[in-house]
Amino acid sequence: MAGKRVFGRVRKLPSGRYQARYPGPDGVDRPAPRTFGTKREADDWLAEKQTELRRGDWSDPDAGKAAFGDFARAWIAERGLSHRTVELYESLLRLHLAPTFGTVAVADVTPAGVRAWRAARLAEGVGPSTVAKAYALMRAVFATAVEDRLIRRNPCQIKGGSKESTPERPIATVGEVFAVADAVQEWYRALVLLAAFLGLRWGELVALRRRDVDLDGGAVRVRQAVAELRNGQRIHKQPKSDAGVRTVGLPEVIAADLRRHLERFAEPGPDGRVFVGAKGTTPRRNHFNRLWHAACARAGVSGLRFHDLRHTGNTLAASTGASTKELMARMGHSTARAALIYQHATAERERLIAQSVSDLVTRARTSGGRPLPAPDGHGTGTPG
Missing domain, CATH: 1.10.150.130 (Tyrosine recombinase, N-terminal domain)
Structure with a gap:
């Protein structure tokens, strides 16, 4: 004689099929999602469900009924x-x-x-x-x-x-960088040079303040960035990752260009903006892009985006023999390896990297702007 059921219950329907029900951990009496041809099949299903509950694998069968669109919108809103x-x-x-x-x-x-x-x-x-x-x-x-x-x-x-x-993005040669810098509006010359030889992002460049620039110490401090939204709104925020807050060595070869820029075009005072547009406002990317493309055309450089200058900076820094961690620190990179986010290059080593970049630029300018060497012989490196 079969023993008394201790979990759930089974009843025969008028159709001749069997329905199984069980008490969920939330106290709600729940039916099986289907009926069964035999009582044994219903019993076996209840046994499996009881095992799920004991293992802690049970999930609310009604929980997944939310529409994907609603769930996804809530997911985006809750992520910070x-x-x-x-x-x-x-x-x-x-x-x-x-x-x-x-x-x-x-x-x-x-x-x-x-x-x-x-x-x-x-x-x-x-x-x-x-x-x-x-x-x-x-x-x-x-x-x-x-x-x-x-x-x-x-x-x-x-x-x-x-x-x-x-697709692989091009690397501007040193000669091309200076050609475009010479062709762009003079108040943007230093912006082009810093993008190429410090590897700074657009949003980081236009967020720079005078107090972020240490000409005597040969360093630029990246503390914030400007993000432009599709509606035209601009937001001052932290750089795109924790590693983005960093101090980058300034190559001596462009220090004089930056000094002249600060004297002629930057706003006064420690909080004065380093880069301002012709109308005295923070430059907008879409307006600058028009000037950039025109400058590239005048310089005879084709297919080069402004962000590609960061690729140039990556390649130059890598060719100095800097370690992966030092490159991550200089370029503001982060990885899935959380420990590497907080490992920064020492100030002395960063100064040496900056000097090496300066020497490379000087040699390239005096040798006719031949293409930059690729790190380790493995091609042109990875864009930032």
Whole structure:
């Protein structure tokens, strides 16, 4: 004779099939998601459910019913992300994810559905880099859904789906850098040189104040950055990572250019802005880009973006023999290895790197601007 049931209950329906119910850990009496052809099948299902509960693997079957679009928007809002990142994620969600998954329950998104979505996006001509960014966002959102026990498994299972393949960017030679610096408006000459030979980002450059520049000590302190939003709003913030707050050695070869700039164009006082536009305001990237392209055309340099100057700075610094940690400190890089974020080069070593960069620039200018050497013979290095 069968023993008395100790977990859940089974009843026979008028159709002849069997329904199983069990008490959830939240006190709610829950039915199985399907009926069973035999009582034994219903009993076996209850046994599996009881094992889940004992192991702590149970998840609320109703929890994953939230629409993906709503869950993703809440995910973005709760992350404490920078304004620029929020803009990017909201755009990816609105344009690439919500049209397909916006109203679909989180628990109903399947690996097959994700694969079909990705294939369709690529077939429609969406750039591979954009698709990779959208996929990475979706995978991160579902990872949180797994952590919250809304679903058991992340449906984003495409190997390499979030890997962005970007074309190799050019490295400006020293001669090209000075040619563009000579061709651009004179109040932007020092900005071009600092971007190339210190490797500073646009937002870091336009955020510089006089007190950040130590000409006697040969150093520039990066403390903040200016971010431009799509609506035109500008926000002063910390650099893009903790490693972005740093002191960068100033190559002696461009110290005189920076000194002249401070004397002629920078605002007065320790809090005065180092770089201001023609109308006395913080330069805007879109306006500067027009001047940049015109200067490149006058200098006979094609296909070079302003951010590519940072690549030049990376390559120059790497060719001095600086260690990985020293390069990370100089360029403001961060990695998944949290310990490396806080390992900064010593002030003396940073001064030596700056002097080595200065010597390289001087030699390149006197030798006709031949292409820069690639570090370790492995090509041109990695853009910052």
